[in-house]
Amino acid sequence: MININGNLYKNIDLNNINDFNFIINNFNFYEEIHFENELLFFWEDHFFRIMASLRRLRYNIPVSFNKEFLKNELIKTIKANKLEKKHGNIKFYFFSKPNENKIDYLINTCNSKLYINHDLKTKIICDIYNEEFIIAGQLSNLSITNQTVRRVAHIYSIENGLNTCIMINDKKNIVESTIGNLYLIKDNKIITPNLTSGCQNLAIRSSFNRWAKKNLKLEEIDINIYEIQQCEEMFFLSINKGYTRVNNFRKTTYKSNLGRKIFNNFILSI
Numbered sequence: 001m002i003n004i005n006g007n008l009y010k011n012i013d014l015n016n017i018n019d020f021n022f023i024i025n026n027f028n029f030y031e032e033i034h035f036e037n038e039l040l041f042f043w044e045d046h047f048f049r050i051m052a053s054l055r056r057l058r059y060n061i062p063v064s065f066n067k068e069f070l071k072n073e074l075i076k077t078i079k080a081n082k083l084e085k086k087h088g089n090i091k092f093y094f095f096s097k098p099n100e101n102k103i104d105y106l107i108n109t110c111n112s113k114l115y116i117n118h119d120l121k122t123k124i125i126c127d128i129y130n131e132e133f134i135i136a137g138q139l140s141n142l143s144i145t146n147q148t149v150r151r152v153a154h155i156y157s158i159e160n161g162l163n164t165c166i167m168i169n170d171k172k173n174i175v176e177s178t179i180g181n182l183y184l185i186k187d188n189k190i191i192t193p194n195l196t197s198g199c200q201n202l203a204i205r206s207s208f209n210r211w212a213k214k215n216l217k218l219e220e221i222d223i224n225i226y227e228i229q230q231c232e233e234m235f236f237l238s239i240n241k242g243y244t245r246v247n248n249f250r251k252t253t254y255k256s257n258l259g260r261k262i263f264n265n266f267i268l269s270i
Helices: 017-026 043-056 067-080 147-159 203-215 225-230 258-268
Strands: 002-004 007-009 029-036 087-095 104-111 125-134 164-169 174-177 181-186 189-193 218-221 233-238 242-245
Touching (some): 002 067, 007 067, 029 203, 043 087, 043 203, 125 147, 125 174, 174 181, 174 189, 189 203, 203 233, 233 258
Antiparallel strands (some): 002 007, 002 104, 087 104, 181 189, 181 233
């Protein structure tokens, strides 16, 4: 079942097909949220990211759009799909009709793995995608801003026998991968691109960085391409997959598996 403006629909019929088609083809942005046993992971960070996106896109945000209301809408959709004791992802679409500034939304669910279950069998091989660049700056922190660039980079990785590509910005610094936010382990510390690089400010990034700064040593800095080849480990964090370890970047092979232990400790702390 899907949730459109608070109303649950089991089937799309002639009464709502026009609205559904409009949403899918014209949504302004969406937020993907992971849940396990009705627990919404990183919900507070998701909420602030949603509010920031609505403000940047010049929406008139109604007073009713508070943290509790939106959370209840998500839980309602989970229960309507009988997923209370299961795990998956929610996509929360936001859109407005032509010549209107009223917020409408659609919520649907999809399957995903438990965060604690990592796919260690698939070897992740990546390289740099440098045919197009992410523009460094805060607008690029919105996922929808560079959606086309990420899609083209993803197709490029498939065409070249890679699992993912790492994108760079117009200053030739590392931004992120097509899978998610990028992290390097080097000299007993974790480094990740800062927000001014143009990386997506995903909720999992905000939550993990806050936790890592408190419990480990993490720096948000400008990262050049050469540092990728000099680190002990590289991994990605995403809402869809959680933790993804990189095996090879060009001729560099990473043997460290510390990132998985760090991520597991992070998830267990939630």
